[in-house]
Amino acid sequence: MFEQLGIRAELMEAAAALGLEDATPLQAAAIPVLRRGGNLVLQASTGAGVTAAYALPILDRIAEGASETGGPRVLVLVPTEDRATRKALQLGRLGGSVGLRAAALASGWHRRSDADIVVATPEGARSAVERSALKLDGLQAFVLVDGNTQLGDAKDALVAVMASVPRDAQRVVAAAEVTGEVERFVEAHVRKAMNVPARSAEGPVAPPAVTGNLEYVVVPEARKEAQLVALLEQRVGARPLVVTRSEYSAEALRHALALRGFANSGDEEAIRVVTAGEVAGAGNEISYDVPFDYETLARVHKAGGVVLVTPPELPHLRRMAAAAGFALKAERVQSSAGDALVEYRRMLRQAVHDEDIDAQMAVLDPLFDEFSPAEVAAALSALVRKRVPVRPAAGALAQGQAAGAPKPASAEAGFVRLFVSVGSRDNIRPGDLVGALTGEAGITGDQVGKVDIKDTFTVVEIAAGSADRVIRAMNGTTMRGRSLRVDYDRKGAGSSRDARDGGGRGRPMRDGPREFRGDREARGTREPRGGREPRSGDRDREFRGPREYRSDRPPRRDH
Numbered sequence: 001m002f003e004q005l006g007i008r009a010e011l012m013e014a015a016a017a018l019g020l021e022d023a024t025p026l027q028a029a030a031i032p033v034l035r036r037g038g039n040l041v042l043q044a045s046t047g048a049g050v051t052a053a054y055a056l057p058i059l060d061r062i063a064e065g066a067s068e069t070g071g072p073r074v075l076v077l078v079p080t081e082d083r084a085t086r087k088a089l090q091l092g093r094l095g096g097s098v099g100l101r102a103a104a105l106a107s108g109w110h111r112r113s114d115a116d117i118v119v120a121t122p123e124g125a126r127s128a129v130e131r132s133a134l135k136l137d138g139l140q141a142f143v144l145v146d147g148n149t150q151l152g153d154a155k156d157a158l159v160a161v162m163a164s165v166p167r168d169a170q171r172v173v174a175a176a177e178v179t180g181e182v183e184r185f186v187e188a189h190v191r192k193a194m195n196v197p198a199r200s201a202e203g204p205v206a207p208p209a210v211t212g213n214l215e216y217v218v219v220p221e222a223r224k225e226a227q228l229v230a231l232l233e234q235r236v237g238a239r240p241l242v243v244t245r246s247e248y249s250a251e252a253l254r255h256a257l258a259l260r261g262f263a264n265s266g267d268e269e270a271i272r273v274v275t276a277g278e279v280a281g282a283g284n285e286i287s288y289d290v291p292f293d294y295e296t297l298a299r300v301h302k303a304g305g306v307v308l309v310t311p312p313e314l315p316h317l318r319r320m321a322a323a324a325g326f327a328l329k330a331e332r333v334q335s336s337a338g339d340a341l342v343e344y345r346r347m348l349r350q351a352v353h354d355e356d357i358d359a360q361m362a363v364l365d366p367l368f369d370e371f372s373p374a375e376v377a378a379a380l381s382a383l384v385r386k387r388v389p390v391r392p393a394a395g396a397l398a399q400g401q402a403a404g405a406p407k408p409a410s411a412e413a414g415f416v417r418l419f420v421s422v423g424s425r426d427n428i429r430p431g432d433l434v435g436a437l438t439g440e441a442g443i444t445g446d447q448v449g450k451v452d453i454k455d456t457f458t459v460v461e462i463a464a465g466s467a468d469r470v471i472r473a474m475n476g477t478t479m480r481g482r483s484l485r486v487d488y489d490r491k492g493a494g495s496s497r498d499a500r501d502g503g504g505r506g507r508p509m510r511d512g513p514r515e516f517r518g519d520r521e522a523r524g525t526r527e528p529r530g531g532r533e534p535r536s537g538d539r540d541r542e543f544r545g546p547r548e549y550r551s552d553r554p555p556r557r558d559h
Helices: 009-017 025-035 050-062 081-096 122-130 147-153 155-162 180-189 221-234 247-259 294-300 311-324 337-354 358-369 373-387 430-441 464-474 496-500 536-542 547-551
Strands: 040-043 074-077 102-104 117-120 141-144 170-175 194-196 212-218 241-244 272-275 285-287 306-309 326-330 415-420 448-453 458-463 486-488
Touching (some): 009 050, 025 050, 040 050, 050 141, 081 117, 122 155, 147 170, 147 180, 155 180, 241 247, 311 326, 326 430, 430 458, 430 464, 464 486
Parallel strands (some): 040 170, 102 117, 212 326, 241 272, 285 306
Antiparallel strands (some): 415 458, 448 458
């Protein structure tokens, strides 16, 4: 299929090695336009085959030329440094087949100055341009990925970078939804752009009526194989069928499952792994990859089944499910001790980034004369694990709960209310929001209480100890094409304790449940109750949220 679109053989072989064997409808429409050098707006998100849609034709077009200025020839902007690294590795494998080198403006990358393809965040690109570390004079193609998110979170940096992009450089914008913000950016910076898929003059088509249910599990890419095994063990008697996008992926997965002790492919009791084209849909299918298009999703899962989806692919899955007439339902998977350890390590990584560890380093410094830092960290970990229960990873059902552990507390005991800037007008349902919370913030379903969806916003109850994590994780993510704002619901009491302590409406909880306040002694503050008021910077750290939301809160009342 790629050959029929004019892509050279070297690139087709590299694409096949990455599991890209046949062009999707999105790619088939985009590739001819980009091979001719035209500008393009791709209305699609991660999981729809966006990377191949722009990378294959651009790399094919520039492969025979050379940069006259010595700078990069392609610049790709993504939301995070982690995404930049992953994208640069993928583009490097494709570009290497035709002699093009890729690099990311992120830690762990060297010799970035002589790369043909540079992947960066808008802030990283702006900083490099201002320092003259990134010269865009010879740029031939510019690509903006996840335009909805980036035009909300990094608009200023993005506009600054666009000032250095040559006028004759090819431009591609990929966005889950072509919102007003995206349209304004395209009008200002992407001249004579075509739209793929083509936009109807009659406006958006109403989705079909819901005809069935489809379960999904949100899981990080690195945990997909382990999550698949957990699902297979739950369905051992149902002979589940595992579905992949390509034969290359299917063969790799067959080998991985055989190493884990599952029967070989020739055995009657084997777990079958097939490509989407071989499936008619019997209801026992587990899609290891989200299908590229809704037609494939509808055919594979016409009788139900489960889809494994990574957090960045959630918007794509929701769009495909809506187009196929499916109602999505989050699947619960029995957890294991390994899940708890993964969650514990994730919590530690988050703490390294978010907590003020400089003061703690000063507290521990005398111990480093007696023990190695690793030994001190291991001792602290042992103390913490004796005192702090660790919940399993996102989407998992704790074993303790299955064994009859106490049910989660109600909103009157240890839950706080959070404001989320999407509502019924955005076609948000409780299941959508719970799935996003568990997938993005790494919390479990029993940490989510009542979900009250209003017209333009939603108020959701979250276990107090997880509220700050949810705010950090959810702010700036995208649902239904909108960038989210998440903060404490300042128009309602944070909890029953807040009400008992006289907390007025419109104020954040000052003296909430201890698990939310954190252990003050462990933080080194050791301030007695009734002592000095916390510094304003301390309050900003503890209750930070979108500035525009804080400024809208009601005036403080005197009681």
